Amino acid sequence: MAAAATIAIVGGGALGGYYGARLAQAGFDVHFLLRSDYDAVRANGLEIHSVAGDFSIPASRARVYRSVADMPKADLVIVALKTTANDQFGPLIAPLLKDDTAILTLQNGLGNEETLARLFGAQRILGGVCFVCINRLKPGVIAHTAHGLIRMGEAFSARVERVEQIAAWFNQSGVPCQTLADLRHGRWEKLLWNIPFNGLCTIMDLTTDLILARPAGVELVRRIMEEVRMAAKATGVTLDGSLVEANIRRTFEMGAYAPSMQIDRRAGRPMEIEAIFGVPLEQARSQGQEAPWLVKLYEMLRVIG
């Protein structure tokens, strides 16, 4: 992949819009596949209200497409779809691929890399774990309220050149980006937070501060996190025990925070239950590891979402 790489962003929500806009602003050749935001971005460009300084990609420079058939082949496809749309991988991604196109999924949870690998070949696939607070204010307008770090790695290979190249592009674009020697460790590390807080906040419709308001809630979070550690361990990923208290402390500092899945529930949108709960549970079970809280959070979420 050359520095003049062609980058396709598949998934036009806040995530794809934000990171794509950062890359485009830095001068990369970024092509956005959009659905509901197409008309707005075509007319007015992409507008980012960011804690790091507002910026916009004017309509004249925003390369947006309603159909993937109209897009150029890409050197890098960034997948920013919600995992609930993973059944669209085939039609949305296949037309973008050349022999050496890399696919980087920035999606939540587990299983996305495997699904992409089955469809398009394992050698193409990278994954990134995003730590960013963004939301779409209206079509074409995204608020970036905190953080932004991506930790990314090869999904099925130990080679380092490609991921370091892509990470460098992000870093050049003002997106702090680290490379992971073990992507699965990064995924499980994020699940350590996502499983208890997306689970409990969504099921009970309570923000994080209310989950932690009583000792019973803190203890419950701690127990679920320990269970996630055991599940990760069964699949070969060792999460340091200190991460539990560090994550709880960090969540206290976040105040009244509504995780993405809780926001999805409130808005009546599909929730990423399989990627964050179903696949991790299945992976633990396939190693003979029971996960009593994980299974119950999963089953309750399936009643809601």
Add this chain to the structure above:
Amino acid sequence: MAAAATIAIVGGGALGGYYGARLAQAGFDVHFLLRSDYDAVRANGLEIHSVAGDFSIPASRARVYRSVADMPKADLVIVALKTTANDQFGPLIAPLLKDDTAILTLQNGLGNEETLARLFGAQRILGGVCFVCINRLKPGVIAHTAHGLIRMGEAFSARVERVEQIAAWFNQSGVPCQTLADLRHGRWEKLLWNIPFNGLCTIMDLTTDLILARPAGVELVRRIMEEVRMAAKATGVTLDGSLVEANIRRTFEMGAYAPSMQIDRRAGRPMEIEAIFGVPLEQARSQGQEAPWLVKLYEMLRVIG
């Protein structure tokens, strides 16, 4: 206890108000201990809007008290407190007792009879399981929207005269009342519904119809009910397997129903977590019976309430 028995109602919410008003309307000598509704009932009496026909107890005939010290000793004390106020049993009930005063608790869940027995002697205690839809519209005004049946029994004795006498008084007052040979069977039979639906509806803030809207929800309710059956069995109570499907069918027919605990959560009022979840769980565990769903519902409710 004579037909001219003196009846004290302790707990002035919808439950005590409704059943007390029925008994008073039938001519029984009923004395109400009230707190927040005292002024309203003293001024305007008790007003019942009932599916079975409206009626009222005029202020001139309503015997209401703000302090238990002013009340006469009773032949029958009907306990209609929320179980979250059970720590008030001593001061609220002791002053009403003669040697042969009977105490009938109409409260939800398990453990109330035992607590009353420890304080006042097992020989006094009866329990009633209420199937009634009532709510307090404003002080002194109660809506009775469906049902009304009480199934009651001696808590710690096989004698039948006393419970038949009290049941007869209710039946004479227009309250359908059956006697139970085994009160604990009646309590667990109600828990078979209360545990899954109070639990899931309250935790997820979904009415019963939404819990049952997907196969995953029906299956979850079924599994929790089977777990309640196992818990009951461990404590010596056999609930017929057919009750599971019968309860699910009946709940479908109820439409969009919000169980009392869900209403309490929405209103920010104390929830009866111990009586409906904590004590049943403790009883099952004391017999070596695990109850994985019951414990998790309990722990999640303790985060909320």
